[in-house]
Amino acid sequence: MAKAAPVSPLAPKSIPEIPPIEGVRFAAGEAGVRYKGRTDVMLALLDEGSRVAGVFTKSKCSSAPVDWCRARVGSGKARAVLVNSGNANAFTGKAGKDAVKLSAKLAAAAAGVPERQVFLASTGVIGEPLDASKFEPVLPKLVAKAEPEGWLEAARAIMTTDTYPKLSTRTAKIDGIETRIAGFAKGAGMIAPDMATMLAFVFTDAAIGSEALQTLLSRSVRGSFNAITVDSDTSTSDTLLLFATGAAARRGAPEIERASDRRLAEFRAALDEVLLDLAHQVVKDGEGARKFVEIIVDGAENDRAAKRIALSIANSPLVKTAIAGEDANWGRVVMAVGKAGEQADRDRLSIWFGDVRVAYKGLRDPSYDEAAVSEIMKRPEIKLRVDLALGAGSSTVWTCDLTKEYVAINGDYRS
Amino acid sequence: MAKAAPVSPLAPKSIPEIPPIEGVRFAAGEAGVRYKGRTDVMLALLDEGSRVAGVFTKSKCSSAPVDWCRARVGSGKARAVLVNSGNANAFTGKAGKDAVKLSAKLAAAAAGVPERQVFLASTGVIGEPLDASKFEPVLPKLVAKAEPEGWLEAARAIMTTDTYPKLSTRTAKIDGIETRIAGFAKGAGMIAPDMATMLAFVFTDAAIGSEALQTLLSRSVRGSFNAITVDSDTSTSDTLLLFATGAAARRGAPEIERASDRRLAEFRAALDEVLLDLAHQVVKDGEGARKFVEIIVDGAENDRAAKRIALSIANSPLVKTAIAGEDANWGRVVMAVGKAGEQADRDRLSIWFGDVRVAYKGLRDPSYDEAAVSEIMKRPEIKLRVDLALGAGSSTVWTCDLTKEYVAINGDYRS
Structure with missing residues (x-):
């Protein structure tokens, strides 16, 4: 499991440096879910007022965290994202639902945010119960140390058999004000032994309402994450979440509620680029890939x-x-x-x-x-x-x- | 190409002995289409009055011989089947159509039967023109030497990278009279390097009208040839033809025109068994198959x-x-x-x-x-x-x- 494989020959020559995005902080830690001697849990904390949109696996056997997110993304509000590697919490029945509830409860308590605004994702072995109590001692530490510069550690903590961390960033002007988009992803679908999941988390400081955000995301995945395949096998856990902190509004960026708003033209293109870059990185880390x-x-x-x-x-x-x-x-x-x-x-x-x-x-x-x-x-x-x-x-x-x-x-x- | 591979570990322990079926004779020969030192052409000759039914690839890029057979199978009448290995005559455009016409013309002339009652199949490399004139010197010899015992030679002549010939037979009583079904098949779909095609040819001496024969065949493939897969790749050439010589009528078997005729119960079961046996043999010869x-x-x-x-x-x-x-x-x-x-x-x-x-x-x-x-x-x-x-x-x-x-x-x- 998770034995060190040589880095894919198709990996990017260097890992991009990701600058902070106002309104979001990251921390990674070791919860001991399955792996030893590496981080396996990532917490992202979002400032109040942050919006969220998401797209999920089409599998009829989706994982417990996918079910949790799907039920809550419609509200459009997010304050925290908790992701673990080592266990996908998929095909775990009632125990899986309980693990998800406990995870959200623990993260909400540690971060001081509403449970329903905590988003969750898990990646790793299918069919084994996830012991969410392992997050309890780790979460307060993650909250304490979360920092805007924590991108690379966050991207590493969610890796399973990925051979390199996958990050991408772009800037885009909205009505003349610069905004930033950045994100990270892991693992090419059902590619790793016993591992399920493609996960991607993308953040922006733009002030975009959740409905518009959902429309932008759904459109943008068509030509990126929904246009890649490694082996035609669809994971039970695929999750892509896009968060907008809205912090750019304090610098004069407009608050935008309609995806068709013409001021979003540059932002839309930048979002497409970030998603496509991450999707390509996922394919380039497909198991055994040489081309x-x-x-x-x-x-x-x-x-x-x-x-x-x-x-x-x-x-x-x-x-x-x-x-x-x-x-x-x-x-x-x-x-x-x-x-x-x-x-x-x-x-x-x-x-x-x-x-x-x-x-x-x-x-x-x-x-x-x-x-x-x-x-x-x-x-x-x-x-x-x-x-x-x-x-x-x-x-x-x-x-x-x-x-x-x-x-x-x-x-x-x-x- | 067609280098000798070890016989699949899943191959049947022995090749079944196929007894003659009244009304059909076989011959195999070397036309030199592609291979050297092995047979690559098979001719089956059917007595007058023989009926035919067929099912073909669903590929939108079907081969020239598939197009030929599909256009003629509706008439229900057949007198000869000419099959070559080494070249699939697929994606060969007008040259492919011309090769098919010439093949039928040569076979019809040699066998003294109408061109439209000659059925054709080709298996092997895609995209290379098939030189049908190579059949000209061989066909009269095949007609001269065709014999009811020629099953194994026929099955071998249509092999490409198959590691063993695939044959099967059963008997069934129709209204108290014994009839026989036997056939042979080759190659697991788009499995071999550059080779396209699953081909199967099944013969019976039962006297069954062509519409009933088509219904029986279409039903029987659902649970056999349409229920196998090696790698999900569908060939441009898949062809399964079922011929009924009607010779059993001379021994008192009834002439049956409706597939729902209750006297066919045993025959239907036997046909299912032959097709399933051949289909399983195709899977067991899937490239690299160990299970x-x-x-x-x-x-x-x-x-x-x-x-x-x-x-x-x-x-x-x-x-x-x-x-x-x-x-x-x-x-x-x-x-x-x-x-x-x-x-x-x-x-x-x-x-x-x-x-x-x-x-x-x-x-x-x-x-x-x-x-x-x-x-x-x-x-x-x-x-x-x-x-x-x-x-x-x-x-x-x-x-x-x-x-x-x-x-x-x-x-x-x-x-």
Whole structure:
């Protein structure tokens, strides 16, 4: 469990420095949930008046903390976030609900905030009861030491088999006033042995009402966290929370209640960038990943069809193993287009690896240069584009290759 | 390509002896499509009056021979089947259509039958033109030497990376007269490097009209060929053809025109058995397969929901790698149930590996014996059962594990 794996070869060259965001403080500690000698609990404290929006796993077997957050996010108000690693508190029945209630109660008491404004997430082993009483001695210490600079420690405390902490930040002007967005994420979905969860927490000092915040978040995940896949397996715990402290209002930023407010244009773009950066970092830490793959589908009947086709390619074990083998196997891409169930015409289909067109109008491109495409396939980041030549629908998704290391990590650990 | 791999450890202990079926003869030969020193073309000749039914890939990019068969199967009449290995004639555009036309023309001329009653299938590399003129010198020889005993040679000629030929037979009485069903199949879907195709050809001497035959076949595949998965990848070429020569009528068997005819009860059961046997053999030859897994889902809202959940489990890379690692990882089964998108209640779910219940009503079963389940996971054939406790829907599907050998076979062959 959580044995030290070498850092993914696709990891960013350096970890970004995250400046403070007014109105939020972080602390990390050791609750001893499962791991020894590392932090496994993270507390974020938010100033009064902070707003929250969230998106969660679509799994019908969602974890107890997901159920807790989903029931409370509608209120739009948040004062604290408590996250532990080592135990996902998923598939734990009534004991799981009790653990969630106790966690919220303890965090609320330590921080002096209402229980219903405490948000929770857990990541780690499924099916084992979480002993929330372990948080009791740790929480007062976390409250005492929470500080605006605690980003990296927070990001590290929520890691399971992640090989590097994932952080991102951007600035955006709203009506001429600078605001900041920053966040961190962990773990590529159901990727780690026994580990469940993609978690991401993003914070801004912008003053945005919770309904607008929810709309911004729901839109922004479409092209980021909902456009990545490592192995098509959806965790029971996926949680993405976006918090707005509103502190920028004291510096003159407007209070914005509508997502369509034109003053949000720059903010929206910055939010998209932060979420996309974090989502890419999650894929680049997919277990056994050696290649980061961007899949672009153009010319589909509509955008929805384009996305289904792109995900069909991204999730195909045969496409993923071909990329691991540095093989520009466009026959398998055709197969994956065909099985997606969307409109496709073999005789119009064109396929590119990088900028080399390997198939054109249903046939091997007669002019394609095998040496050029071999060069492209050796790169750590590969672009695969499909043009269906049927309509204006398009979509981009990101995935990684399927390697023997993936199977070893997920299958061999008992042998 | 087609390098000799060791025979799958899940292969049947012996290859069944198939007795002749009156009205059909087989021959195999070497056309040199791609392979050297092995047969790569199979011709089956059917007596006049033979009927045919077929089911085909749902891929939107189906191969040229699939398009040919689909356009002709409605007539219900068949006199010959020509199948080659080494080239799938898929994604070959107009050249593919021309190759199909030429193949049918050559086979029809050699056999002295109408072109429209020649059925075709191809398996092998995708995207390369098939040179059908290679069949010209071979076909007259095949017609001359076709014999009722040629089953095994026919089954071998259509293999690509299959590690053993797949044959099956049963008898069934119709109105007191014995009839026979026998067939052969190849290759687990999009499993082999660059190879596309699951092909199966089944023959009977029963006298059954083509509409009834189609109904029987469409029903029977639901629980057999449409209930198996190796890696969720659907080939562009999947073809299953069922031929009825009607020769049993000369021995007094009735001519049957309705699938619901009660005299077909025994025949229907025998057909189900032949298709299921062949389908299982295909899974047991899945690339890198070391475990054959039966997945039973009970208690779903309805049968359709049960099947979607069963396939979600069967196609989950995390479930498949856990089985490869001999790990009874029920947390991953919960995950796969949750992501299927069908109704499921975590707190009602129970899961068994073999006869050991590992999870009960949403929690680890307190009485479960780790040693007993470890024993079960070491077996080559494993039963995994899920009870949703919601309704009466149930479904069974079959799959294999996901091993490093799968990745090696499909990814490493260029390196």
